[in-house]
Amino acid sequence: MNRVTDDGFRFLPGHLDRAAQEALVAVVARIAEEAPFTRFVMPRTGRPFSIDMTNAGSLGWIADRQSYRYSPVQPANGRPWPAIPEPLLRLWRDLSGYAHDAECCLINHYRGEGARLSLHRDEDEEDFDAPIVNISLGDTGIFRLGGPARRDPTRSFAVESGTAMVFAGPSRMFYHGVDRLRVGSSRLLPEGGRLNLTLRRVTRG
């Protein structure tokens, strides 16, 4: 049921088997020891996200009252983010086909009911030519994919644990978001919920 569409979007359910998923959960736990999950607030409104975030990589995606941006250090303590672990770099190399390595792995933790991510575009990077590689672990997320304009029609995908998605070509700049979780649909994470990892190139290679 792997799908490739001519807009460059690839939907790859079952890309990671159970063992690979468990290994990535352990990888995320190690990252979170060095860079604890935090709840960012949105610029201007100061309203908190409904999900917790952390990063690995030379640059991490952050949000505060001022802006959405990439930072080489963790806002909470000024320390660098942990390096992107090798298994994640391998996924990037396999799935992105890009000449340069990912610089950021943003990790989103959707803890349960009410955790969502409104429709947005990933546009804080300098390099829009590099694809975005998206990996899901734990509870199924209801993912919404639109088009280049906010008003474009959207499609919804149930994104199960182990699914990889690649946003290349035109789909790199498509609006997207997560409406909700199917809470309790997976037993991968001991505390439940969903982890989403996005591997990103930020600077021009």
Ligand SMILES: O=C(O)CCC(=O)C(=O)O
């Ligand atoms: O959780 C997801 O699948 C989407 C995450 C996302 O769009 C983002 O982190 O920018």
Ligand SMILES: [Fe+2]
């Ligand atoms: Fe996004």
